[in-house]
Amino acid sequence: MPVSLHLLVVASETPDQAEARRRSVGAASHETYASTVRSLTDDASIDFLSCVDGSRTPSPPELSRYDGIFFAGSPIQMHEDTEESRSAARFATDVFESGTPAFGSCAGLQIAAVAAGGTCKPRETTMEAGFARGITATEAGRDHPLLRGRPVVWDAPAMHSSIIGTMPAGGVVLARTKSTPIQAAEIRSRNGIFWGVQYHPELTIAEIAASLRRQADDLIAQDMARDSTAIEDYAALLDELHNDAARRDIAWRIGIDDEITDAKKRTSELRSFLSLLNR
Known part of the structure; x- marks a missing residue:
């Protein structure tokens, strides 16, 4: 370049x-x-x-x-x-x-x-x-x-x-x-x-986790999550995957592949x- x-x-x-x-x-x-x-x-x-x-x-x-x-x-x-x-x-x-x-x-x-x-x-x-x-x-x-x-x-x-x-x-x-x-x-x-x-x-997986936390009320209101605990549990998984992209078990649970986990x-x-x- x-x-x-x-x-x-x-x-x-x-x-x-x-x-x-x-x-x-x-x-x-x-x-x-x-x-x-x-x-x-x-x-x-x-x-x-x-x-x-x-x-x-x-x-x-x-x-x-x-x-x-x-x-x-x-x-x-x-x-x-x-x-x-x-x-x-x-x-x-x-x-x-x-x-x-x-x-x-x-x-x-x-x-x-x-x-x-x-x-x-x-x-x-x-x-x-x-x-x-x-x-x-x-x-x-x-x-x-x-x-x-x-x-x-x-x-x-x-x-x-x-x-x-x-x-x-x-x-x-x-x-x-x-x-x-x-x-x-x-x-x-x-x-x-x-x-x-x-x-x-441009976003990391951790930033997506933070976005879900910020918009928790909207997600619950739209019936996309049962409660704030469900959102936090999902966001915590994303944080773990951000910290270790090799966690195939988490990627499998979330349903994503290396098009997302590979920076x-x-x-x-x-x-x-x-x-x-x-x-």
């Missing part, structure tokens, strides 16, 4: 949301993203900006100075007309205008879709919590460089309650599941290209995007 990529990680958590996540796992979502990206590059300079906190947004020419831009996940709901959702979409529009390649997970993908003219909506079923199961590449996705290295069907860390409703013009669906019709996509708009996934290749495979899409930047 090049000696130095100049990258931007965009946060869409509010300050309160970011601080709550720091108390839970020691890092806000954009900080986790940067940590994972740094682990995949020999040397990179990474800047942070928020697309929702009211700070000045760089102009497209300023954004074009970056080699690549990452949109981190967050609880933002892009189907709701809020100051935060409008601000995030404007930021992503400027990223497309800049021509700098961009990548996003979960809310990051939804922000890009709305900016390019698509829509989002709440999931019709319960939230997707823990892992997205049976992600399947579409015909377009099977040969797409974003999914290079993935099998035709795989699982991935996931945590979300909303999805893309309609793809924008210039969007191509690369992977789907039965309950989430758009799990991976490429979006071309204005001068730019965006690769994104609804799941979380190299789990971060496959991030590696593919970094390869795009190095062309």
Whole structure:
């Protein structure tokens, strides 16, 4: 890889949301993203900006100075007309205008879709919590460089309650599941290209455990868990697996394989995007 990529990680958590996540796992979502990206590059300079906190947004020419831009996940709901959702979409529009390649997970993908003219909506079923199961590449996705290295069907860390409703013009669906019709996509708009996934290749198994604990009340309310004890027991198993990825007994109980337990495979899409930047 090049000696130095100049990258931007965009946060869409509010300050309160970011601080709550720091108390839970020691890092806000954009900080986790940067940590994972740094682990995949020999040397990179990474800047942070928020697309929702009211700070000045760089102009497209300023954004074009970056080699690549990452949109981190967050609880933002892009189907709701809020100051935060409008601000995030404007930021992503400027990223497309800049021509700098961009990548996003979960809310990051939804922000890009709305900016390019698509829509989002709440999931019709319960939230997707823990892992997205049976992600399947579409015909377009099977040969797409974003999914290079993935099998035709795989699982991935996931945590979300909303999805893309309609793809924008210039969007191509690369992977789907039965309950989430758009799990991976490429979006071309204005001068730019965006690769994104609804799941979380940047998260560790321990961070998924922490997410389940943070959202325990929602999981119980949606009848996905009987009580907080059940959630804690499941999260504790995930913590054990995070600490020892060779625990096949735990992976078997949870129903996941090395597409999740192997860090190299789990971060496959991030590696593919970094390869795009190095062309």
